[in-house]
Amino acid sequence: MRILGIESSSLVASVAIVTDDILTAEYTVNLKKTHSQTLLPMIDEVIRMLEIELDSIDAIAVSGGPGSFTGLRIGSATAKGLGLAMKKPLIHVPTVDAMAYGLYGTDALICPVMDARRNQVYTGLYHFRDRFEVVKNQWPSDVRELVDELNERGEKVIFLGDGVPPYRALIEESIKVPCAFAPAHVNRQRAASVAALGAVYFAEGRTETAMEHRPDYLRKSQAEREREVAERQGEMEKLAAGIQVVERPETRNVPEQGEKAAEKKDSEKKTAEKKGADKEAETGEGALR
Structure with a gap:
């Protein structure tokens, strides 16, 4: 069984290949480079170094989120x-x-924290003493609220991640x-962990x-949130404009409408009187004849 792992949820760009239970290759770069320019060349490089065919991959494990919207x-x-081209399944x-999966053997509660900006993080809680256990599925959290929850749990904690x-x-x-903080070689996202956990899921x-396949963003992007705010403001402005239109005939136009109705009534009365006078004149002329 050969699994290709892809990790691009943050600044880290990483690819790895796990063959059976062995990590046979990993290529990780943690620099501000565009993943669209690095991932495919990195995959090509590890395939070339291992002297294998890309089609020998059985499945592709991909970091599914949360994280950078663009990176994901x-x-x-x-x-x-790759899956469509090679007709291979995705994991x-x-x-x-995957971040927590890299800390095998610790007796502490594993708490990855990914920076989501504005005092927010993506996190989850795990145990990995003898077997990997998800204590609480990944979720977005305020940092202080996360710390409060950890204090309530009362367990020793190890933190890792760009948060x-x-x-x-x-x-x-x-x-x-x-509490403790994971060392450099296991404190960031790695495709090796994605591929290794992906191999478990594949089995x-x-x-x-x-x-x-769809990435799991856990929350809406900044652009989506700003668009929703703009739409709500637009709706409020339309609603306010609608209220003004309704109020206008009830306040300003009512007296005006009354005056116009009176003027119309006077005009109709004068017209009727004029018609009556004209008719009498015609009748008088006929009698004289």
Whole structure:
């Protein structure tokens, strides 16, 4: 069994190949480069170095989110393109799950934290002593709320992920349980973990077609949120304009309508009187004749 792993949910671009239970290749770059320019060349390089055919891959495990919207879309498009071209199944591996999967053997509660900006993180809770256990599925959380939950659980915690540097001071200030921070070689996303956990899912039959795969963003993008705010503001402006239109005939136009009705009535009366006078004149002329 040979699994290709793809990770592009953050600044990290990573590809790996797991053959049976052995990591045979991994290529990871953690730089501000466009994943659309790096992933395919990286895949080509590991295939070339292993001297295997790309078609020998049995399935493609892809980091399915959450994370960078652009990065996830690029990774998803790459995996789907390869899956369609080679007619191979895809394996959706939750990003936070894969991060935790790299910390085998710890007796602490594993807590990955991915920076989601504005004091928000993507996180999840896991155990991986003898077997991998999802304590709480990945979810978006405020950092302080996450720390409060960890304090309530009362377990020793180990943190990892790109959310550690920006929020480490806040975590250390608020955490009341024993905690640690993962070292450099296991504190970021890695395609090796995606491929290894993907191999477990593959053996369990948890695959999907390329057309079925969809990234799991966990929340709406900033552009989508801003569009919704703009739409709500537009609706409020339309509603306010509608209220003004309704109020106008009830307030300003009512007296005007009354005056116009009186003028119309006077005009009709004068017209009727004039017609009567004309008729009498005609009758008088006829009598004289």
